[in-house]
Amino acid sequence: MSRRSAGFVNTWAEVQRQRQRQYEAEQRRLREADRQARAYQRHAAQEYKQYRQAEAARRTAELDARVAALQGLLAEGCGAPAFSASALLRSAEITPFDPGPLAHPVPLPAPHQFQAQGGWTAARRAQAQAEAQARYEHAWHAAQAAEAQRQQRLAAARQEHTRAAEAHLTEVRRHNAAITEAVDGVRQGDPESVVEYFSAALYASTAWPEGFPRQVTAAYDAAARQLVLDWELPGYDVVPEAKAVRYVPAQDQDKETARPVTQRRALYREVLAQSVLLVLRQLFAADEYGVLDSVALNGFVGAPDPATGRHGQIFLATVMARREDFTELRLARVDPVSCLTDALRGQLTARPDQLTPIRPARRPRDVGDQVVTHGGAGEEPDLYAMDPLAFEDLVAELFRAMGMEAVTTQRSNDGGVDVDALDPAPIRGGKIVVQVKRYRNTVPPTAVRDLYGTVQDVGANKGVLVTTSGFGPGSHTFVRGKPLELISGPELVDLLHRHGLRGRLGDAAGRTAPAAPAPPPADSGDHNVLGLTWSGTVALDVCALVCRGSRVLSEDHFVFFNNARTPDGSVRALTPAAPDRAALRVAFDALPDEADRLVLVAAVDPETDPHADLAGFTDACVRLLDPARAELGRLEVSDGRAGETALVLGSFRRRPSGDWDFVLGGKGYPGGLEQLVQDYGIEVE
Template sequence: MAAYRQQYEQWAEGQLGEIRRHNAAITAMTTGLRNGDPEAAVEYFSAALYASTGWPEGLPRQVSAAYDAGARQLVLNWELPRYDVVPEAKSARYMINADQVKDSPRPVTQRRTLYRDVLAQCLLLVLRDLFAADEFGALESVALNGFVDDHDPTTGRRAPMFLGTVMASRSTFAALHLEQVNAVTCLVDGLRGQLSTRPDQYAAVRPGRVPEDVGNGVVTHGGGEEPDLYEMDPIAFEGLVADLFRAMGMQAVTTQRSNDGGVDVDALDPTPIRGGKIVVQVKRYRSTVPPTAVRDLYGTVQDAGANKGVLVTTSHFGPGAHTFANGKPLELVAGSELVDLLHRHGLRGRLGSEGGGQAPVPAQRTAPDSVREADDDDHNVLGMYWSGNVALDVCALVCHGNRVLDDDHFVFYNNPRTPDGTVRALVPLAPDKAAIQVSFDALPERADRLVVIAAIDPVANPAADLSGFTDAGIRLLDAEGTPLDRLDVSDGRDDETALVLGSFRRRANGDWEFVTGGRGYRGGLEELVQDYGIEVE
């Protein structure tokens, strides 16, 4: 009990220290703001923009600003979303027979009009948030320039291109009824601002006043060199994760390195009902996080009496990890999701050195068309089982969408493995009747789907159909043969001789999830594979 009390007192003292430092920083900032200190003004209003609940998630948040104390004017450059924020497709229609989604393109003029409206709304939202945050009378006016950070079509080099600019006084802006205005008309006519007529082509406007014109220091947030999370000191990385939890409105402290019980960050979510104690483990990996790490976290959650466990990594998770976490109070945060969360909450970080830190680089993903041999210790086994004595050929297709990459990526009895060995047929072990080994993380970059199919063996059962294919499923095993999950598949039907059992689909963060199939074919394996782009002679 004494040891527990000492541990609690250390934790409580750390919490109080964080609160004192936070309050002291707030006091210093507000004092500086009242005294017209430019640095305090920039820090305060930048924080207000980053804390805005009106700014949509996923849109960029980069600001460069300076404060003119004499004119009580904030001058800032704020990053706007790029043209691709408006979807190229106007609508989508699912074609059930082809199992495909067909997009209807949006007219170019309509897309341009929508993009101009988005830009105008963004600029008006920034003005509203700034004036609303000014509780100290520090702002008489705001000079706002909106830019996109992309490749200049004239030079081909990456550079900020200004698509909108406006200078608005407090009194003029206060007279607006934003709920009733047309955003473009309000910005251009009501506030006498400028907005690019062809923002889709990055036709720039000339900003009226930029931060460099003010004459004192310019403060920039959100840009610059992003720290490489792979190369970050482990303790600093844990501190960054704790900062992220605090930025998300939680209390969080890093644990002491010794006797931490497998916990790197202790967090507390104060939200009623769904909040509570959270234990966080941090894995600065480049390769796939094994399912054992997820199982260990679950044990830690139970031992600590926590409400939830979170595993944060610079890498990603395989199907086994997601399968184990499903239905448990566990959350898995892969590297790409971590970078997105950091940027969304005003923090910085990137994965690897590619792209100069402009965009997250997925961990352990091969370049397009590259080939590397699968790691024998980093794979899963798909064991297929079913009742009845019907003989089946179980095959796999490595696809992009609904098209196999090429004939070599169709694994069946005459082609037992892909060229890189990432997918290969195995001799099954009881109770399985067929087995396939898959190294998900070594699959080609362009592959986003692994389709598992079954067909009647025409030699062994020339007159059979799939009516005897019942009580079927797929056992998901790790590299050591440990069962991770059982995946249900559809039963066979009369007169059908081939069936799509299901597909593993790559998610946006690089992880894989299983989607049950069920489509049957009367023309056997030949008809099925033709639907996936294989020509049968």
């Protein structure tokens, strides 16, 4: 009995020891996991600290680079090429006619390619030979018809090339004649021609950094052979207020070290002197016709007058420079302030940061001849040439004119917001964050995505991106269904005018707004209409992509709800007519030579029904119509599937013969149109 009890106790004790070992092992595992977690946190904190320190160093480097660029403004500008009217002349060279694939005749079939097949008896052999002869004759007639069509298209292409060449030559001759006439006026000392010429020289210069103003009022004294002008100078904020940025780990924030006031004032004064000297250098360098003996130049900034509070021109520098004195200077090696005030005996305010004015010696209005102003109050201000901060102020003023409360943000640490606006309207109103992009090229989708992130970070009701340029399809696609609005340059100008404000894109000196798209080809009848029908109630957007292989030629060759046509007008959206629910107009012969396929896609409209998919997209077909919309044939396409919100319907593909064949699609995308277009090379997110 005692032995059995001892065995039971031993078994029980062993179980307890196993449990203890398991418990200790689990504790060791937990301690190790905790140790690893603490090590990871220390590593992550160290990496975060290093990242923030690197960002602070990067911002400091940017500040240093801006200061270095300001200090080297004159030296850099002296290396810019001098303005010359000959550079404005256009070449009359015409690109030779390139027929492309149309240069190759359609090969005729050879009789030996159509040998009789089979036939054990004389009658069967005769029948086989007759069938082979019939196939040969059919192929020969088809080739003859294709060749005739090729020759017609070749003749039409050659005629179009001739027409375009003649139009180009006419425009070149007109443009060059106008330049020659203007140059003749300069040679003769015509005041208006002289002012326009030298204003163009200042505007066309590549020496001015982005953001520097370009506003000039000028007159020419023909008797004294003197150009008198008022030129706008950059404001005090062109010199960075911060000197350096450092990261403070204890507070987890960046701290800016302010630039000493005396240092900032001295650098700004140096920038003003460099700007005045650079204007003089550009004017005398552009005087290839010898019409300037001297230049009277007054530099001003546009700002509220400290004495009256009214916005106006405050003159901070003035100089009268004779050519013979100026050409003796070695500008790349001078001290700008000493050169302006001592060598040229000009005046420069001692406290430009306080807008202490000086009195100009001679103003354009004192000349007596016609005074010409570019970019000032005498005409619509050029949004491209406007100071960036003034442009932000203008946008804020526009929002105020639209009935909202709007203020510009601080110039640093603005979190990606240029204007804070509040729409007091009930329901649809609320906080609006505005970003301003004074661009010439298309705004990239990354800027739109950044704005969306800012809207979410600050808890705004809406984000608005305002630009002087435009947006690509990727940006328009991204904003669908999001509280974002995009305002392009032309739309901005229209809004300004409708609310009593002023602004334009481009100026008379050659800076123009982005060229409007070429008009669509005339309705000559050489096109087809593609009408799409389907069953079900799902609302769809039908789009087209002009591609080379599996890549769209450009974002402008993606025809969709925010881009109704390609640049050449060969593909454009149409209003459908029953029974079609969507329609496209396609001039296949006018498609770009580099394009070899036209891809048709359909996508659910997320704004109409954000929860729909393509399960209800059935019984679909593409109707091929002539210009009068008479049906020529039908192309069946795949039905949609549950869970997918975009579908490739099919593609028209260019064959070596120049004809286009339809290839059925069927690939679906659960991520909608955004996911689909990424496969074709369009950046969305």
